[in-house]
Amino acid sequence: MQRIYTIIFFIITATFAQAQINSVEIISNPVLEKQFAEKQHQTQAILQKLTAKQGAAMTSTRDVIIFSGTCVEAGEMYFSCVDTTGLGNGNMVSLLPTTFNFGTASLDTNCLAYIADADADFGIDTAFVQVCNVEGECDTIVYPLYAHRANNTITLPSNTLQAEDTMTVCVDVNALPSNFSNASILGNDPMLGEAFIFGNCIFYEAKRFAGKDTVAFQVCDDFCVCDTYLIPFSIQQDTVSLPFMDDFSYSGPYADADKWLTKDVYVNNTMSIRPVSVGVATFDGLNEKGAPRGNGYAVSDNMTSTYLDLANYNSGSNVYLSFYVEPKGLGEAPAGADSLILEFKNMNDEWNLIDTFKYENLPDTAFTFFSYHINESQYFFKGFQFRWRNFSSRSGNIDHWHLDYVRLASNISDSPSLQDIAFTELPNPILKNYTSMPWWHFIEDIDGEIPAEDKFAEVHIFNHFESTNTVENSRINLSELETSTDILTDLVLFNATNIPPGHSPVIFPSPASATYPTFTNSMNNDFPDDAKYLEFEKTYSFTVAEENPNVNPIVEDNNEVSYTTIFDNYFAYDDGTAEGGLEATKKQVQIAVKFHANVSDSLKAVQFHFPHINVNTSNQLFNLRVWIGELDEAPEYNGILQKPLYIDSYLDSLNGFTTYVLKDIISGEQTPLFIPAGDFYVGWQQVSTCDLNKCIAVGVDKNNPDGMENVFFDPHGFGEDWQNVANSNT
The missing domain is CATH 2.60.120.260 (Galactose-binding domain-like)
Known part of the structure; x- marks a missing residue:
C-alpha cells in the first residue's frame, strides 16, 4: 500500500647488553595488560642480572620471549614445553635460578612444570627457562605465573516477588583476593525474567510467567579469580477463576495482558x-x-x-x-x-x-x-x-x-451456542474512494467522495444464540474529534428482529430520515475549507437483553465498534494494515497506483510499507516514479535507484511506513512535483534482478479490495502495455 504526501514539510623492543626483548601481545584484558607493564620492569632487571651471571659462559644471547601471564589455581599444575627447533642441534634447556613464593617449579626435559601451593590465595611467580645450542646461542623464555585460590560458587537465599515486579540484589566482593574488576551474568531463564548489571549488583525484572529462576552472577577481581553467585528468584502469579473468555474485540496489536x-x-x-x-x-x-x-x-x-x-x-x-x-x-x-x-x-x-x-x-x-x-x-x-x-x-x-x-x-x-450477538467488522469509512485524503480535495467534490445513502452504514453481525433473537437500541454516532463536533448523535442504526443464528448478510440499514441529510449537511457546512487535519469517528452500538457478562464475560464488549477516518496531507486506499504484498515479479516490471486530485497541488513525498514476506529485499533497488494524466513510457518524476527500508529495523513499529521525499536527481534537493487537477499515478519499477516471490513487495490491504481497481502493472517495463491488476490473472 502507498501513502502519498501532498503537503510536507594497537614487541616492545629494548636492549640489555646483548639481549633483545620481544614481548608478545599479552591479552585483551586491560587490567592484566597494566599488571604486565608494571611486571616488565622487574623482569628486565632480573634478566640483566642473569645475563651478567652467565658472563663468559654465554657466547651470545638472542631473544628473550615473555609469555602471556597464566593463571594457576591452588594445587593445580601448569605445564609448558619449549620449542627448540629454531636453535638447531645439541640444545640444552635449563631452569634459571629464581625464588618461587607461591608454588614450585621444575624442569622435565624441555618442559616447565609449575604447581601452585595448595594454600595460595594470590601471588605472582616468574619462571625463566633458557634454551642454548652448542654454539652458545641462547633464548630465554619468561613465564609470569599467577597462583590463585579456586573460584567459589555461592548460593544465596531465594527471593520472592510477583510477576512483573523488580528487585535489586547485591553480592559481597570483599572475598575476592584482589580488587573487584568486572561482573557478568552467566545465565538465567529468559522466559521468567531479565537481569541487568550495576557494579556488584543485579537489577532483576520478573516477566509474566510464574516459576523459579536462578541468575548466575559472576564477579571477578583484577587478576584471576571469578566467583559465581547463584541468586534464586521465585516468581508468583495470581490465578484467574472461570469463566475465561476472549474474543479479541479490542484494538490490539497485542492480546489482553x-x-x-x-x-x-x-x-x-x-x-x-x-x-x-x-x-x-x-x-x-x-x-x-x-x-x-x-x-x-x-x-x-x-x-x-x-x-x-x-x-x-x-x-x-x-x-x-x-x-x-x-x-x-x-x-x-x-x-x-x-x-x-x-x-x-x-x-x-x-x-x-x-x-x-x-x-x-x-x-x-x-x-x-x-x-x-x-x-x-x-x-x-x-x-x-x-x-x-x-x-x-x-x-x-x-x-x-x-x-x-x-x-x-x-x-x-x-x-x-451461547447468549451473544456480536459485531464482526468495524464500520465502513465515511469516504467512498479512499480511507484518507486531504480535506481541501474532499470539499471540492463532496458528493463524489462520500458513499451513497444506501451504502452509508454497513453492518456485519453474528448471532451466537441457538435460535433467532433480537437486537435492541442500535445506534449510530458520528463525531469530529479535533473540533469536538457531534454530527450524528444516538440515531437509530437499524431495527432487527428474528436475527437467525450465525452470520447475517451484510446489512445496509435504511437510515432514519435525518441521518444521511444531517451527515451531508455537516460535511458541507460545519468545517472550514482550509482545515488541515480532521478526524471523524463513526460508532455503531446495540444491546441484547439476554446477554449476561457474569456468565460470558465478553458478550457486551463486541456490542460496539468504531472506525476513524482521517483527513490529512495524504491520499490512501488502505486502513494502515497489510494483509499481503504486491511485487513487480522481475527486473523492469512496473506497478502504479492511480489517484485523483480534485484541485491542483504539489506532491512532496511518497510513503511505502514494505512487509516481511519471503526474503529480505533491503539490498535490492527500485525506481520511484510518478505519472501525471496517464500512464506512459515517460514518468514526470523518476527517483532512481532507491532501496526499500524496513522501518521495524529502526523503530518499534508494526505496519510502519517508510517515507521517500521527492528530490532532484543531481542536486539532491527536495523537488516537489506540481500535480494539476485530475488523475496522477504513483508507483515503482523493479531494478534489481530477482526471482518470483523474492522481489521487492509493497503492502496490500486485502480487506479493502476496491483499491485494487486502481492498481496497474507494466509487464515489460517500457510503459506501453499497462494493465489493470483487478482485470488480470496476476
Whole structure:
C-alpha cells in the first residue's frame, strides 16, 4: 500500500647488553595488560642480572620471549614445553635460578612444570627457562605465573516477588583476593525474567510467567579469580477463576495482558474472513515488533493463557475449552509441515499435546468451531494453563492462522451456542474512494467522495444464540474529534428482529430520515475549507437483553465498534494494515497506483510499507516514479535507484511506513512535483534482478479490495502495455 504526501514539510623492543626483548601481545584484558607493564620492569632487571651471571659462559644471547601471564589455581599444575627447533642441534634447556613464593617449579626435559601451593590465595611467580645450542646461542623464555585460590560458587537465599515486579540484589566482593574488576551474568531463564548489571549488583525484572529462576552472577577481581553467585528468584502469579473468555474485540496489536502471558500473536480486525466476532488473534512468522523471526522452520508464535484456578473442579464439572480457527483468511496459507497445535499444562508442569491443526483439513474462508472436554485429574489444579503454538518457516508475514472467540467455562456443553450477538467488522469509512485524503480535495467534490445513502452504514453481525433473537437500541454516532463536533448523535442504526443464528448478510440499514441529510449537511457546512487535519469517528452500538457478562464475560464488549477516518496531507486506499504484498515479479516490471486530485497541488513525498514476506529485499533497488494524466513510457518524476527500508529495523513499529521525499536527481534537493487537477499515478519499477516471490513487495490491504481497481502493472517495463491488476490473472 502507498501513502502519498501532498503537503510536507594497537614487541616492545629494548636492549640489555646483548639481549633483545620481544614481548608478545599479552591479552585483551586491560587490567592484566597494566599488571604486565608494571611486571616488565622487574623482569628486565632480573634478566640483566642473569645475563651478567652467565658472563663468559654465554657466547651470545638472542631473544628473550615473555609469555602471556597464566593463571594457576591452588594445587593445580601448569605445564609448558619449549620449542627448540629454531636453535638447531645439541640444545640444552635449563631452569634459571629464581625464588618461587607461591608454588614450585621444575624442569622435565624441555618442559616447565609449575604447581601452585595448595594454600595460595594470590601471588605472582616468574619462571625463566633458557634454551642454548652448542654454539652458545641462547633464548630465554619468561613465564609470569599467577597462583590463585579456586573460584567459589555461592548460593544465596531465594527471593520472592510477583510477576512483573523488580528487585535489586547485591553480592559481597570483599572475598575476592584482589580488587573487584568486572561482573557478568552467566545465565538465567529468559522466559521468567531479565537481569541487568550495576557494579556488584543485579537489577532483576520478573516477566509474566510464574516459576523459579536462578541468575548466575559472576564477579571477578583484577587478576584471576571469578566467583559465581547463584541468586534464586521465585516468581508468583495470581490465578484467574472461570469463566475465561476472549474474543479479541479490542484494538490490539497485542492480546489482553490480563488473559495472556505472551505478546507473540497479532490482534487485528483485518486479516480474517468472516470472523464470529470483531477482532481475531493472528499467528504468523513475525516477532512482536513485526520483524521475521528467522533461523528456519520451528515454533514461531506462542499464545499462552494466564494461570487458571481449576482446583475445585473435577471430571463431572463439564469444563470445556472452545474456540474458532481459520487458516489463511486474507493472509497467506500455511504450507507443507506448517501447523497450529493446542497444548494443556498439567500439575507436574508438563505440556501435553492435545490437537494439531493442518491447513489441508480446514476451510480457509470461514472459521471452524472446536471444543475440548477437560476431564482428566492432571488438569484440575490451581495454575492450569493452555496454549497454542504455530510451526512455520519463520521467514515473514506468511503461514497465517487466525483464532477467535476463546472460551473456558464449567457447566457447559460442547455446543458453540451461547447468549451473544456480536459485531464482526468495524464500520465502513465515511469516504467512498479512499480511507484518507486531504480535506481541501474532499470539499471540492463532496458528493463524489462520500458513499451513497444506501451504502452509508454497513453492518456485519453474528448471532451466537441457538435460535433467532433480537437486537435492541442500535445506534449510530458520528463525531469530529479535533473540533469536538457531534454530527450524528444516538440515531437509530437499524431495527432487527428474528436475527437467525450465525452470520447475517451484510446489512445496509435504511437510515432514519435525518441521518444521511444531517451527515451531508455537516460535511458541507460545519468545517472550514482550509482545515488541515480532521478526524471523524463513526460508532455503531446495540444491546441484547439476554446477554449476561457474569456468565460470558465478553458478550457486551463486541456490542460496539468504531472506525476513524482521517483527513490529512495524504491520499490512501488502505486502513494502515497489510494483509499481503504486491511485487513487480522481475527486473523492469512496473506497478502504479492511480489517484485523483480534485484541485491542483504539489506532491512532496511518497510513503511505502514494505512487509516481511519471503526474503529480505533491503539490498535490492527500485525506481520511484510518478505519472501525471496517464500512464506512459515517460514518468514526470523518476527517483532512481532507491532501496526499500524496513522501518521495524529502526523503530518499534508494526505496519510502519517508510517515507521517500521527492528530490532532484543531481542536486539532491527536495523537488516537489506540481500535480494539476485530475488523475496522477504513483508507483515503482523493479531494478534489481530477482526471482518470483523474492522481489521487492509493497503492502496490500486485502480487506479493502476496491483499491485494487486502481492498481496497474507494466509487464515489460517500457510503459506501453499497462494493465489493470483487478482485470488480470496476476
